[in-house]
Amino acid sequence: xxxxxxxxxxxxxxxxxxxxxxxxxxxxxxxxxxxxxxxxxxxxxxxxxxxxxxxxxxxxxxxxxxxxxxxxxxxxxxxxxxxxxxxxxxxxxxxxxxxxxxxxxxxxxxxxxxxxxxxxxxxxxxxxxxxxxxxxxxxxxxxxxxxxxxxxxxxxxxxxxxxxxxxxxxxxxxxxxxxxxxxxxxxxxxxxxxxxxxxxxxxxxxxxxxxxxxxxxxxxxxxxxxxxxxxxxxxxxxxxxxxxxxxxxxxxxxxxxxx
Numbered sequence: 001x002x003x004x005x006x007x008x009x010x011x012x013x014x015x016x017x018x019x020x021x022x023x024x025x026x027x028x029x030x031x032x033x034x035x036x037x038x039x040x041x042x043x044x045x046x047x048x049x050x051x052x053x054x055x056x057x058x059x060x061x062x063x064x065x066x067x068x069x070x071x072x073x074x075x076x077x078x079x080x081x082x083x084x085x086x087x088x089x090x091x092x093x094x095x096x097x098x099x100x101x102x103x104x105x106x107x108x109x110x111x112x113x114x115x116x117x118x119x120x121x122x123x124x125x126x127x128x129x130x131x132x133x134x135x136x137x138x139x140x141x142x143x144x145x146x147x148x149x150x151x152x153x154x155x156x157x158x159x160x161x162x163x164x165x166x167x168x169x170x171x172x173x174x175x176x177x178x179x180x181x182x183x184x185x186x187x188x189x190x191x192x193x194x195x196x197x198x199x200x201x202x203x204x205x206x207x208x209x210x211x212x213x214x215x216x217x218x219x220x221x222x223x224x225x226x227x228x229x230x231x232x233x234x235x236x237x238x239x240x241x242x243x244x245x246x247x248x249x250x251x252x253x254x255x256x257x258x259x
Contacts, residue, residue: 032077036131042123044103047076047083048131052091060095060142060170061132062086062251063124065151066102067176068111072148072244073101085248086146093255095144096136100127112147112154121158128166141169146251148244149211152177152198156218161185164194171195171229173254175247176204176240179214180221191226197259198231199250201238211240231259 030051037043053059064086066073075081076099083099090097102112103123109115132138143166147155152174160172164186171194178198184191198219204211212234219232235246253259 034131036127038103038123038126040119040122040126042103042119044105044123044127045101046127046131047073047097047099048135049083049087049090049097049099050136052087052094053096053136054094055137057094058139058142059137060093060144060255061128061136061138062090062095062097063128063132063143063145064097064099065112065124065145065147065154066099067149067151067244070101070105070110073099082148082244082247086251089248089252089255092252093142095142095255096132096138098128098132100124111150113150113157117154117158118162120154121162124154124159125163125166133166140167143167143170144251144255145170145172146247147172147174147178148247149176149209149240153179153214156180156222160196164190167194169193171197171254173197173199173247173251174215174218175199175250176201176211176243177209177214178218180218184222184225188226192228194227194229195254196222196227196230197233197250197254199233199235199243199246201235201240201243203237203239204243206240209240211243233259 030049032047033045072082076083104115145155155172156178161184198215200212200215215232219230223230
């Protein structure tokens with residue numbers, strides 16, 4: 001009887017040890033302004049924030065794309081800006097946070113959508129593959145994108161059409177933008193499972209851009225092509241810049257399934 005108990009105890013210890021050994025551990029720590037060069041010749045910088053992740057649990061990924069000017073990316077190392085609001089969302093849902101600065105920043109183009117938006121989307125896809133998937137045990141059914149203004153335009157103009165095959169589920173939040181152009185090339189089987197949500201306001205307009213118009217155009221373009229889990233939220237009285245204060249909270253609700 002004593003021998004049997006000792007054997008059971010040994011098996012239990014071995015099981016615990018095996019779980020600990022097999023639990024994926026982070027390959028890299030939080031990095032700010034890290035450089036990345038893609039095979040298409042584009043180079044840029046990114047933040048990857050992971051020191052809140054519990055690797056004994058399933059790990060997701062949030063990819064955040066800045067608006068024109070890249071203010072939210074530039075301000076994060078100083079402890080302020082929108083990314084400081086999104087980081088707690090990543091923590092609550094056990095997700096790595098990857099914030100990418102447009103690869104054209106050093107050339108004076110601080111946007112994700114202008115210039116060669118297609119090449120920029122290819123750069124972003126390679127960054128996700130190498131930095132996120134290459135270093136972290138990301139569950140590809142739990143990948144969420146969040147883009148503001150020009151970042152939202154990059155998602156709906158280029159990235160979701162060309163590179164949705166990188167994920168098997170999750171969704172995208174487009175805040176203050178997210179229009180559409182051209183036919184989609186994304187996998188048909190992924191479209192019904194991928195959530196799209198446009199966040200805009202009744203006053204979402206600037207001198208050169210109508211975010212409300214872009215959101216209406218975007219959802220009208222995506223739903224007929226199989227993205228049946230698409231929704232739009234028009235906030236009364238919110239302008240283009242005030243919407244930034246809502247982005248993190250809405251993203252949190254989307255990931256939670258509350259909306």
